[in-house]
Amino acid sequence: MSPKPAVRIERLSKSFGAFRAVEDVSFEVHPGEVFGFLGPNGAGKTTTIKILAGLLRPTSGRGEVAGFDVMRETREIKRRIGYMSQLFSLYADLTVEENISFFAGLYGVASERRAARRDWVLSMAGLGEHRRRLTGELSLGWKQRLALGCAVLHEPPILFLDEPTSGVDPISRRNFWDLIYSLADAGTTVFVTTHYMEEAEYCNRLALMNRGRLIALDTPAGLRAAHREPILEGRENRLEMVEPSLEDVFISLVRDAGGARED
Amino acid sequence: MSTNGGARRVREMVIKEFRQVRRNRGLLRVIFVAPVMQLILFGYAVSTDVRGTATFVVDHDRSRDSRDLIEAFTASGYFRLAGGSERSRDLVRALDHGRATVGLEIPAGYSRALRGGDEARVQVLLDGTNSNTATIVRSYAERIVQQQSARATGAEESPAVDLRARAWFNPDLASRNYNVPAVIGAIMFLVCLLLTSLAVVREREIGTLEQLMVSPLTGRELIAGKAIPFAIIGLVDLAIVTAAALLWFGVPFRGSPPLLLAAGVLYLISGLGIGLLVSTVSNTQQEAFMAALLVFMPTILLSGFMFPVSSMPAVFQWITLLNPMRHFLVIVRGIFLKGIGLDVLWPQFLALFAMGVGLLGLASARFRMTAR
Numbered sequence: 296m297s298p299k300p301a302v303r304i305e306r307l308s309k310s311f312g313a314f315r316a317v318e319d320v321s322f323e324v325h326p327g328e329v330f331g332f333l334g335p336n337g338a339g340k341t342t343t344i345k346i347l348a349g350l351l352r353p354t355s356g357r358g359e360v361a362g363f364d365v366m367r368e369t370r371e372i373k374r375r376i377g378y379m380s381q382l383f384s385l386y387a388d389l390t391v392e393e394n395i396s397f398f399a400g401l402y403g404v405a406s407e408r409r410a411a412r413r414d415w416v417l418s419m420a421g422l423g424e425h426r427r428r429l430t431g432e433l434s435l436g437w438k439q440r441l442a443l444g445c446a447v448l449h450e451p452p453i454l455f456l457d458e459p460t461s462g463v464d465p466i467s468r469r470n471f472w473d474l475i476y477s478l479a480d481a482g483t484t485v486f487v488t489t490h491y492m493e494e495a496e497y498c499n500r501l502a503l504m505n506r507g508r509l510i511a512l513d514t515p516a517g518l519r520a521a522h523r524e525p526i527l528e529g530r531e532n533r534l535e536m537v538e539p540s541l542e543d544v545f546i547s548l549v550r551d552a553g554g555a556r557e558d
Numbered sequence: 559m560s561t562n563g564g565a566r567r568v569r570e571m572v573i574k575e576f577r578q579v580r581r582n583r584g585l586l587r588v589i590f591v592a593p594v595m596q597l598i599l600f601g602y603a604v605s606t607d608v609r610g611t612a613t614f615v616v617d618h619d620r621s622r623d624s625r626d627l628i629e630a631f632t633a634s635g636y637f638r639l640a641g642g643s644e645r646s647r648d649l650v651r652a653l654d655h656g657r658a659t660v661g662l663e664i665p666a667g668y669s670r671a672l673r674g675g676d677e678a679r680v681q682v683l684l685d686g687t688n689s690n691t692a693t694i695v696r697s698y699a700e701r702i703v704q705q706q707s708a709r710a711t712g713a714e715e716s717p718a719v720d721l722r723a724r725a726w727f728n729p730d731l732a733s734r735n736y737n738v739p740a741v742i743g744a745i746m747f748l749v750c751l752l753l754t755s756l757a758v759v760r761e762r763e764i765g766t767l768e769q770l771m772v773s774p775l776t777g778r779e780l781i782a783g784k785a786i787p788f789a790i791i792g793l794v795d796l797a798i799v800t801a802a803a804l805l806w807f808g809v810p811f812r813g814s815p816p817l818l819l820a821a822g823v824l825y826l827i828s829g830l831g832i833g834l835l836v837s838t839v840s841n842t843q844q845e846a847f848m849a850a851l852l853v854f855m856p857t858i859l860l861s862g863f864m865f866p867v868s869s870m871p872a873v874f875q876w877i878t879l880l881n882p883m884r885h886f887l888v889i890v891r892g893i894f895l896k897g898i899g900l901d902v903l904w905p906q907f908l909a910l911f912a913m914g915v916g917l918l919g920l921a922s923a924r925f926r927m928t929a930r
Contacts, residue, residue: 384764384768393577
């Protein structure tokens, strides 16, 4: 028997007027997995993540996060998740330490744990020496690691990351993913949206969205294997099955599903 | 989890808000310097006293009596000689060009008529563009002309009714004593309205509001976390501006300081509530700023700040009852000038309380942590 899923949604839909941002989406995320959420712009990724984080109410369907209903129990959900959006959202006019202490207080980190959690964030983000600097003065890579640190101060079992690495250089991005992995190793479920295919490779499983619908859900290897194509290879012109890159899979799946939405 | 957790989250918000205010030098100026400067500016500018009105004189009589009359005008302090001539045309031109607001024309034979017991006529021409000033000036002029004629004829016979008006509470009838306390109300309202609405909308703009919305912070806690720091700032402003009004303008303060403080708290709650409501309908700081000004103008105009509520049409008088500033002005003027207490002012206190609670409640109801 598998443990209770960290996230489960069933036939979830969300409309804004006539626009169907998310349509009839169902999937489960297992505890402790790194779950990648992919799709072109306007595919409904952010809307889905906002519903799961309790920021939006779904139009229909069911959803559970950490066992709580996304319709009725958003307060319980908010205590148990970390959330970091593409909009970098710490206070630029507070120091690194002040941001940490604010979010620790907001999430009710017990006072005896606060110092330890603060030191943990400072060291994981590599900001020990800069603890008294204004957050606005930090480089983007640092800000993002600090934002991640602030999102997990209360040690949430589930972490939602909405395009956390957009606009960051490759080295910072790699560092960031090292952090994600260490969190996942410690048992945190990580739900992450991304545009970067090499980041998709890091995920345990991938969900691919297009036009508000789920069009594929598998491991990266499984997705590639399912899209092997015969290609004439070598001097003898033998047919060989070649594994496409994830990017090829992604593009052909989106094309088969009617192409990306033009905004 | 308990109210305890809620209190802690509100405390964190308040601490955070003060840290941000402390780092924002522009905001510090708006909070601590601007109100005092506004008070001083308004204190001098918003004066309905009419003194030293530019007066153009045409004296056709050229007698001792006519000179006495002119002397009586200028000696009163209400009139200032801006020019004189022998031709009536010059007087008209002076009024047209705005060199004078009042024209005094004394016809030939004024002295004779005065002495002879006939009706002595003097013409006073007024620039009625500003009807308030004109009305006041006219009454001053009438009084002076009558006094002069009485003195010249030596008529000491007492009139049938001896009307002696005494102004209570503000014996000098100094408009500054009446206006400066009101300026305090206007400044506090503006500071509160603007700071609160901008503080919330700024968070929406930079994306931190979303971060707050995914946290366990409830809508009510967020509203409290925003309202408390700005209420404290508003009360500090009340103290600063009141001190400045007393020290700089020497406005009398006859009532109870704690009562003024209590009124300030109730009044600020309304201001904060409106500011928070503005923030719920604005997406950018510019929008919030515009909305705040749109609220501020009618609030001032319908408060009795400049135009007495009693001279408004009945419908507008009813509308002013929904204006927190109107009630606060009654309270501050009452406390400053009359020294009256809760026994008289309780309806205003009650109105402020009801409006404050209502507005804050409405703001927190509108402020949803989960969008539809």
